[in-house]
Amino acid sequence: MIVFDNVTKIYHDTVYAIRDVCLHVDKGDLCFITGPSGAGKTTLLKLMFGLERPSRGSVSIFNRNLDGLNSSHIQDIRRHTGFVFQDFRLVDDWTVYNNAAIILEVLGKPSVYVRSRVWRMLKWVGLQHKVYERAKDLSGGERQRLALVRAIIHDPDILLADEPVGSLDEPMARYMMNVFFKLNKKGTTIIIASHREDPMMEYAKVFRMDCGSIVSTVTAP
Numbered sequence: 001m002i003v004f005d006n007v008t009k010i011y012h013d014t015v016y017a018i019r020d021v022c023l024h025v026d027k028g029d030l031c032f033i034t035g036p037s038g039a040g041k042t043t044l045l046k047l048m049f050g051l052e053r054p055s056r057g058s059v060s061i062f063n064r065n066l067d068g069l070n071s072s073h074i075q076d077i078r079r080h081t082g083f084v085f086q087d088f089r090l091v092d093d094w095t096v097y098n099n100a101a102i103i104l105e106v107l108g109k110p111s112v113y114v115r116s117r118v119w120r121m122l123k124w125v126g127l128q129h130k131v132y133e134r135a136k137d138l139s140g141g142e143r144q145r146l147a148l149v150r151a152i153i154h155d156p157d158i159l160l161a162d163e164p165v166g167s168l169d170e171p172m173a174r175y176m177m178n179v180f181f182k183l184n185k186k187g188t189t190i191i192i193a194s195h196r197e198d199p200m201m202e203y204a205k206v207f208r209m210d211c212g213s214i215v216s217t218v219t220a221p
C-alpha cells in the first residue's frame, strides 16, 4: 500500500532527514515509527502524505509513484488518507462541530449525511457534550480527540498520526491507542509516529529509526 524505495530526504541541501529508507506498509497493517527526536519520523509521515517529496528514491502510495503525479492525483490520495498532526491544526475560533465537518463539506457530502456522521463520530470519542464549544476552549485531550475525528471522518484507508499520545496523560493515552486499535481491526491501515515506547507495539510492525535511517523492523508475531 505504501512502498519506499531507497528514499532520501535532504532539507536545505545539507540536512539529511531521511537516508536510504526502504519500507513496505501493507493494507491493514498497524505500524509504529519510533526513535529519538530528530530521527526523521515526522518527515517519513509527511512523505507518506505527499506533503514532502523525496530528494532521491521513490515513494509509492496506493501503487502510484508520487513522482509523476499532478496535484489532482495528490488530492485523490489525500481523500483516502487521514493525518493527525502533532500540533492538531484545528481552527481555534470554530466550533467542534465545524472543525469535524469541514472535510465532508469540502468533499461535497449531503448535509443530512454530514450532520449524522459528525454527531456519531463526536459521540464515539466522547465529545458529544462539546459540539458547540470553540476548539480553543477544549482541554489538550479533547483537542487531540477532535484532531483524530477530523482525520478519520471521511473514512480513510490510511491513517497517519504524528505523536498522537505525546501530550496525553496515561489513561487518555491508553484510550486513544485503543481507538487506533479498533480502527485497525475495522480495516484501516495505521501508521503512528511515537518517540516513546508503547505497549501496543507488541501487536504492530515497528520501524525503529535513528539519524534518518531505519535501524530495525520488527513484525508482530
Ligand SMILES: Nc1ncnc2c1ncn2[C@@H]1O[C@H](COP(=O)(O)OP(=O)(O)O)[C@@H](O)[C@H]1O
Binding pocket: 011, 012, 015, 016, 017, 035, 036, 037, 038, 039, 040, 041, 042, 043, 044
Ligand atoms: N522543514 C525542515 N527544514 C529543515 N530541516 C528539517 C525540516 N523538517 C525536519 N528537519 C530536520 O530533519 C531531521 C528530522 O526531523 P523530523 O522528521 O522532524 O524528526 P522526528 O519527527 O523524528 O523528531 C531533524 O534534524 C530536523 O531538524
Ligand SMILES: [Mg+2]
Binding pocket: 041, 042, 043, 162, 193
Ligand atoms: Mg516528529
